[in-house]
Amino acid sequence: MCILFISTSHPRYSFICASNRDEFLHRSTQALGWHRGGKGGGAGGAQHASASLESARKADDLLITRTDENQASAGESHSAAGQQDEVLSGLDLSAGGTWLGLTRGGRIAALTNYTESAPPSLPSHCGLDKHLSRGNLTKAWLDASWCEGASAEQGGDREDDGKRYLEQHVVPNRDLYAGFNLIVGHLRSEKAEDHAAELWYTSNRIEEKHALPVRFVAAGQMAEQVRTQQAQAQTSAGLSNSTLQEPWEKVSVGRRKFEQVIAHHAANGGADADPAAEDALIEELFSLLGTSLPDSEPLTRENFKRSIHIPPVRLPDKTQSAPMDPNKTAWYATRVATTILVERRDAAARVRVIERDVWTLDQQARPARADKKGQREERWVL
Numbered sequence: 313m314c315i316l317f318i319s320t321s322h323p324r325y326s327f328i329c330a331s332n333r334d335e336f337l338h339r340s341t342q343a344l345g346w347h348r349g350g351k352g353g354g355a356g357g358a359q360h361a362s363a364s365l366e367s368a369r370k371a372d373d374l375l376i377t378r379t380d381e382n383q384a385s386a387g388e389s390h391s392a393a394g395q396q397d398e399v400l401s402g403l404d405l406s407a408g409g410t411w412l413g414l415t416r417g418g419r420i421a422a423l424t425n426y427t428e429s430a431p432p433s434l435p436s437h438c439g440l441d442k443h444l445s446r447g448n449l450t451k452a453w454l455d456a457s458w459c460e461g462a463s464a465e466q467g468g469d470r471e472d473d474g475k476r477y478l479e480q481h482v483v484p485n486r487d488l489y490a491g492f493n494l495i496v497g498h499l500r501s502e503k504a505e506d507h508a509a510e511l512w513y514t515s516n517r518i519e520e521k522h523a524l525p526v527r528f529v530a531a532g533q534m535a536e537q538v539r540t541q542q543a544q545a546q547t548s549a550g551l552s553n554s555t556l557q558e559p560w561e562k563v564s565v566g567r568r569k570f571e572q573v574i575a576h577h578a579a580n581g582g583a584d585a586d587p588a589a590e591d592a593l594i595e596e597l598f599s600l601l602g603t604s605l606p607d608s609e610p611l612t613r614e615n616f617k618r619s620i621h622i623p624p625v626r627l628p629d630k631t632q633s634a635p636m637d638p639n640k641t642a643w644y645a646t647r648v649a650t651t652i653l654v655e656r657r658d659a660a661a662r663v664r665v666i667e668r669d670v671w672t673l674d675q676q677a678r679p680a681r682a683d684k685k686g687q688r689e690e691r692w693v694l
Contacts, residue, residue, distance in 0.1 A: 321547035344667035409447015426491025486516035624679035
């Protein structure tokens with residue numbers, strides 16, 4: 313289980329994100345770092361998915377996610393060769409992909425699983441024996457391996473390529489994945505006067521007729537087409553392992569606290585360029601991500617819906633290879649917490665990303681609070 317909060321309401325920061333990744337502590341994972349899209353790890357999953365699908369049926373039976381390592385979305389600067397392909401993320405080394413990633417050029421993708429007892433069966437015509445890795449959905453967006461010249465053919469409208477990606481490559485293939493929520497977009501809009509982030513959301517656990525992307529537009533407004541078909545002003549959003557439109561208790565409560573943190577910071581000098589004030593905001597966000605249930609309450613799967621931070625608990629080990637032993641358990645907890653700030657600037661935007669380890673396994677395979685040195689930070693200018 314994971315959780316993230318997003319805001320575009322701060323007068324100094326056009327985008328703020330606070331996120332936890334909850335996972336089995338023994339699952340093979342690479343910490344936050346820069347890596348290459350395209351010929352690196354980024355496109356591989358999407359290429360593998362395409363190959364599997366094309367071998368199973370004719371191309372016109374299903375819209376295939378196409379990959380082309382030599383193409384990238386139009387409208388993005390390539391002044392430094394290959395620089396746009398650089399992706400900053402952690403990596404799931406077991407299934408591939410990432411839960412949260414950004415590129416130097418400003419693309420962003422965030423993925424959470426949808427909690428369900430078991431995913432529906434695969435379509436009989438798909439020719440697959442298991443669901444595709446959901447991590448491919450973020451990888452294909454971040455390394456632009458899906459577009460194969462589509463952006464250039466459609467006028468090079470960079471902001472709308474997030475919508476095209478979801479409409480043309482994710483929604484038609486939604487039944488090939490276990491339940492997911494997916495947000496993609498750009499940290500800096502070239503359309504909006506305030507250059508606010510522009511983001512798109514979809515889920516394969518929304519009714520199919522409503523599965524078209526939900527747009528987060530400039531100034532933090534979100535058009536909730538899924539339910540109302542009308543735009544509703546909204547400067548923040550929260551997402552965990554239910555859909556955006558049906559948030560768990562911890563999302564609703566956490567989002568209110570998230571908004572309070574941002575409003576308090578903005579009202580107390582946070583609108584000024586003060587490094588100390590920025591550091592204070594980051595610490596408040598990490599504190600929010602550390603919010604747990606009282607010790608007196610049992611940590612059950614049902615209570616996961618109420619606790620932003622998940623302390624270590626033993627759960628049936630879903631990382632096993634087949635045949636699975638239903639009695640085998642493993643330690644599960646919040647593994648890392650991440651904050652992202654994008655500072656408003658006239659001609660550019662300053663990005664600051666921090667990932668902190670939260671829980672890990674010690675040498676005896678017992679859960680332990682991560683060392684305070686377990687932090688990674690990256691800064692760059694869009």
